[in-house]
Amino acid sequence: MPYRAAAVLPALLLAAGCLAAPAPAAAPASPPPSAGGRAVAAAPKLLKFGQAVRVKGEHGRPLRITPVGVFYHQPTSSGSIKPRNRYFLALAVRVTALAGAEQMPLPYGRQWRIRQGGRTFTTSTGRANMAPWIGRAQGASITVHKGTPEVVYEAFDVRARGGILEWSSPDGLHRWRIPAKNAGSATHAAIRDAIADYEGT
Numbered sequence: 001m002p003y004r005a006a007a008v009l010p011a012l013l014l015a016a017g018c019l020a021a022p023a024p025a026a027a028p029a030s031p032p033p034s035a036g037g038r039a040v041a042a043a044p045k046l047l048k049f050g051q052a053v054r055v056k057g058e059h060g061r062p063l064r065i066t067p068v069g070v071f072y073h074q075p076t077s078s079g080s081i082k083p084r085n086r087y088f089l090a091l092a093v094r095v096t097a098l099a100g101a102e103q104m105p106l107p108y109g110r111q112w113r114i115r116q117g118g119r120t121f122t123t124s125t126g127r128a129n130m131a132p133w134i135g136r137a138q139g140a141s142i143t144v145h146k147g148t149p150e151v152v153y154e155a156f157d158v159r160a161r162g163g164i165l166e167w168s169s170p171d172g173l174h175r176w177r178i179p180a181k182n183a184g185s186a187t188h189a190a191i192r193d194a195i196a197d198y199e200g201t
Contacts, residue, residue, distance in 0.1 A: 049179055058104065061101075063096065072089055072161055080199045090153055094151050097149075101143050113166050113168065114156055121157065129155065131156075132194055133155065136197055153191065
């Protein structure tokens with residue numbers, strides 16, 4: 001029955017060719033879209049507390065800023081102002097002028113903020129502007145001269161310890177992990193003195 005073999009042979013060759021054909025390459029994965037259909041940008045690198053970054057000052061000259069201290073305070077005296085959340089947090093920042101006298105930028109489009117558990121706290125959240133070191137410890141409005149770094153203090157009213165510290169400006173975003181305990185003991189004397197002066201302790 002040679003005619004049957006002749007008929008079966010082309011069919012077998014066709015089947016073998018289909019099995020050996022390479023599968024089409026998979027399309028490259030697309031980045032996950034955001035709610036608006038655009039790709040979600042990756043968050044900036046999380047720096048260690050104490051790492052310095054370069055930013056622009058109020059007049060455009062370069063500054064190097066370094067978070068160097070954290071102090072958590074819960075007032076206990078009966079006549080003292082209490083935070084609206086749980087803690088007053090003092091942030092000590094060493095500011096170095098790199099090219100002549102300069103100041104930290106005013107908080108218009110640039111600001112410090114702390115993120116904790118889905119909430120954001122700025123220097124105007126809650127009663128931050130009533131922290132006992134405001135007006136007593138050196139604030140960010142001072143002029144810093146080249147070769148003479150200064151430590152300035154910011155205040156926050158936060159609900160917990162730790163979190164993510166951010167410096168946001170039109171030039172970018174910098175992020176640090178905040179210690180959950182008091183840190184940078186060399187910066188604490190000014191805060192303790194201010195608290196003692198305010199609370200009379």
